[in-house]
Amino acid sequence: DAKTTQPPSMDCAEGRAANLPCNHSTISGNEYVYWYRQIHSQGPQYIIHGLKNNETNEMASLIITEDRKSSTLILPHATLRDTAVYYCIVRPLQGGSEKLVFGKGMKLTVNP
């Protein structure tokens, strides 16, 4: 079962920052927070992951609260191509053998 909760949907204006929330109140100490997105009829795309420090890459930033019970994915300048279903997932790191369990995700719609 998924250990995260996300709102079902969110709208964002093109060019604005999109802040996608995720709750993971039962996260364990060895579990990382992963974000993936899925554009219609494609395989999920990796965005970012982190343990407790904030992370940033060319796609997004990940802000994890100090108690690690929630996090926010930030797309700094949303474009129409960012319209997708975004999945927040917690997963332990154990040599690559741990599966990703997907929840329902959140549909982000970027409007022109």
Add this chain to the structure above:
Amino acid sequence: GAVVSQHPSWVICKSGTSVKIECRSLDFQATTMFWYRQFPKQSLMLMATSNEGSKATYEQGVEKDKFLINHASLTLSTLTVTSAHPEDSSFYICSASAFYEGEKLFFGSGTQLSVL
């Protein structure tokens, strides 16, 4: 990032026939691959974990005799849907972990299976 190639992208078959889907890690070795299924407007559901050189581990409710998984090399895993029926029509997606990429799971582009 690492590339996972999945083939075919779509397949249409008659009821009762078998269909094989291939998943390849193109630029890395994957000791573990995962197979998911996704029905329209639903999330991805994990079917099984494929381990190179050993038997796959199936999730509860997934018939191992119907969904045959073979992971014969470090870069190839196959899923065979045996005696396919219309209810098996779905989007099948594989993924593999690229250890050198910091434990990220990379996904194939998926296979849309339609059983007539």
